Amino acid sequence: MPQLNPAPWFAILTFSWAIFLTILPTKVMAHTFPNEPTLQSTDTPKTQSWSWPW
Structure with a gap:
């Protein structure tokens, strides 16, 4: 199951936060x-x- 491999997703997360x-x-x-x-x-x-007046 490739979605459980955190290596590419963690790099994408790190680079996107660096850009932000x-x-x-x-x-x-x-x-x-x-x-x-x-x-x-x-x-x-x-x-x-x-x-x-009152």
Whole structure:
């Protein structure tokens, strides 16, 4: 039964994980967003208190 021989499958598993851990993180980290987020100001707007007539 050839599927019980771990030699070729372990090599395939090792090489595929080596590709995943070397090539893919560089491609993911090189991704740039089309719209860069703008920084919001830390100033809180001054609000008027409501004066209820009752």
